Amino acid sequence: MSITTAQVFLDTNRTIAPISPLLFGGFAEHMGRCIYEGIYDPESPHADERGLRKDVMQALRDQSYTVIRYPGGNFLSGYNWLDGVGPKAQRPRRRDLAWQSLETNQFGTNEFIEFCTAVDVAPMLAVNMGTGSIQSASDLVEYCNVPGGTYWSDLRASHGFRDPHNVRYWCVGNEMDGPWQIGHLDAVAYGKKALEAAKMMKWQDPTIETILCGSSNDLMPTYPEWDRTALEIAWEHVDYLSMHYYINNREEDTASYLASAARFERFVDTLEGTLRYVKAKRRSAHDVYLSWDEWQVWHSIGTPLEGGWTEAPRLAEDVYTLEDALVVAQWLNVFLRKSHVLKIACVAQIVNVISWLQARRDGLLKQPSYYAFKLVSNHARGKALEALVKAPGLETKQYGVVPALDVSASYDREAQQGALFVVNRSQTEAVVTDLVWQNGKTIHIDEVWQLAGSDPKEANTWDEPNRLVANGISAPTVKDRQATVLLPPLSFTAFTFRLE
Numbered sequence: 001m002s003i004t005t006a007q008v009f010l011d012t013n014r015t016i017a018p019i020s021p022l023l024f025g026g027f028a029e030h031m032g033r034c035i036y037e038g039i040y041d042p043e044s045p046h047a048d049e050r051g052l053r054k055d056v057m058q059a060l061r062d063q064s065y066t067v068i069r070y071p072g073g074n075f076l077s078g079y080n081w082l083d084g085v086g087p088k089a090q091r092p093r094r095r096d097l098a099w100q101s102l103e104t105n106q107f108g109t110n111e112f113i114e115f116c117t118a119v120d121v122a123p124m125l126a127v128n129m130g131t132g133s134i135q136s137a138s139d140l141v142e143y144c145n146v147p148g149g150t151y152w153s154d155l156r157a158s159h160g161f162r163d164p165h166n167v168r169y170w171c172v173g174n175e176m177d178g179p180w181q182i183g184h185l186d187a188v189a190y191g192k193k194a195l196e197a198a199k200m201m202k203w204q205d206p207t208i209e210t211i212l213c214g215s216s217n218d219l220m221p222t223y224p225e226w227d228r229t230a231l232e233i234a235w236e237h238v239d240y241l242s243m244h245y246y247i248n249n250r251e252e253d254t255a256s257y258l259a260s261a262a263r264f265e266r267f268v269d270t271l272e273g274t275l276r277y278v279k280a281k282r283r284s285a286h287d288v289y290l291s292w293d294e295w296q297v298w299h300s301i302g303t304p305l306e307g308g309w310t311e312a313p314r315l316a317e318d319v320y321t322l323e324d325a326l327v328v329a330q331w332l333n334v335f336l337r338k339s340h341v342l343k344i345a346c347v348a349q350i351v352n353v354i355s356w357l358q359a360r361r362d363g364l365l366k367q368p369s370y371y372a373f374k375l376v377s378n379h380a381r382g383k384a385l386e387a388l389v390k391a392p393g394l395e396t397k398q399y400g401v402v403p404a405l406d407v408s409a410s411y412d413r414e415a416q417q418g419a420l421f422v423v424n425r426s427q428t429e430a431v432v433t434d435l436v437w438q439n440g441k442t443i444h445i446d447e448v449w450q451l452a453g454s455d456p457k458e459a460n461t462w463d464e465p466n467r468l469v470a471n472g473i474s475a476p477t478v479k480d481r482q483a484t485v486l487l488p489p490l491s492f493t494a495f496t497f498r499l500e
């Protein structure tokens with residue numbers, strides 16, 4: 001291991017934007033074992049009287065999630081929400097064509113709302129724009145949000161939920177640009193349908209905020225034209241444009257993989273440009289922001305029909321390593337650095353499926369990226385700061401030269417508390433880093449946590465669940481608004497500080 005040096009300069013007046021609390025969201029889909037055997041499992045010894053997994057809910061609370069998106073995903077585009085409400089014994093068993101699984105409908109909209117209340121997160125519901133109609137979308141808003149005295153709101157009350165759910169965030173479809181999507185549409189057809197659906201939904205409840213489907217990823221042949229076209233049509237009736245993106249290191253090019261932040265930033269920058277263009281073209285006073293409502297490292301899918309049509313097959317139950325956690329940490333850094341335009345983000349998914357949280361009937365395994373997310377979601381508050389970074393460059397095949405350190409920071413003026421998040425993406429070099437505060441009389445570093453290891457492929461296992469966790473380490477002394485820390489290769493370090 002060799003050693004290099006770097007400097008990180010912070011000024012709490014050099015702000016980017018308020019950090020939207022909704023950047024720390026999750027996604028729960030009827031896919032594999034996310035809902036069934038993940039958050040809902042009446043047979044688990046950890047289930048409460050409603051069948052909700054208490055240990056899973058506690059892990060979600062510990063991660064300070066703020067919003068959870070539901071029920072899909074590709075599942076959404078063949079889903080009739082009416083199948084999932086009312087007496088459980090009368091709910092139909094159906095084939096879910098998206099994931100080639102059997103859907104029992106024992107968990108539906110009302111169970112999801114109860115789950116959100118128990119975890120203390122805002123629900124984000126999605127309406128089906130595949131097989132679903134604009135009428136069924138409007139009906140679901142009425143079912144959820146109208147206090148009473150109408151057909152759909154009274155039906156909700158008859159199902160045991162007298163008070164409205166007041167769901168504020170609504171996705172208008174899912175990945176409608178993808179040929180794999182049930183009822184896939186081209187951008188013009190989708191834009192028109194989304195506009196009419198969003199109009200009706202907002203007429204049902206003008207306080208809701210709607211999310212338009214953007215491109216499924218930046219490799220789609222229709223990207224970013226899809227986004228521009230759909231936005232131009234639906235602009236005034238939508239509040240966010242969705243982004244989805246999954247990454248992996250299938251090429252075993254770890255240097256490039258550890259520079260993934262460059263790719264995430266480019267994706268946001270392109271869509272930010274698209275938003276500005278459409279706003280100008282429409283001469284609009286209305287603003288639309290970005291909602292990165294599916295993001296995660298995703299290695300493999302599994303084979304849905306391996307055991308025939310089954311309930312809750314094992315799908316996309318990935319093992320996540322240290323390098324994956326360092327990519328997750330960079331993703332979160334990008335969220336803070338782009339907080340002026342990015343207002344919602346939901347990791348896909350919250351348990352079992354493409355998730356850093358794995359549930360067995362009798363226990364939970366937390367993979368390394370769980371700790372990266374938890375550090376940022378618990379400490380990034382107030383406004384994002386623009387950190388100036390002077391760090392040695394690393395050569396990568398995909399992104400050219402990138403700085404060894406990937407950094408974000410936040411400061412909450414009221415609480416006078418800040419946080420600094422630093423990934424050392426070098427695989428070989430420790431970086432002796434000067435942290436320099438350019439304002440404030442006195443600086444105190446309160447706590448420091450570090451997730452680090454020597455092997456990028458190291459992971460936690462059921463036998464050794466704590467190989468990679470975020471360890472508290474001693475805080476460096478600050479003198480004359482400056483502290484020096486040694487950041488090991490392949491590490492993520494979070495600092496909290498106070499300013500006087």
Ligand code: AHR
Nearest residue numbers: 029073074075174175348
């Ligand atoms: O999260 C898994 C799947 O990934 C979702 O169903 C879909 O929206 C995306 O392609």
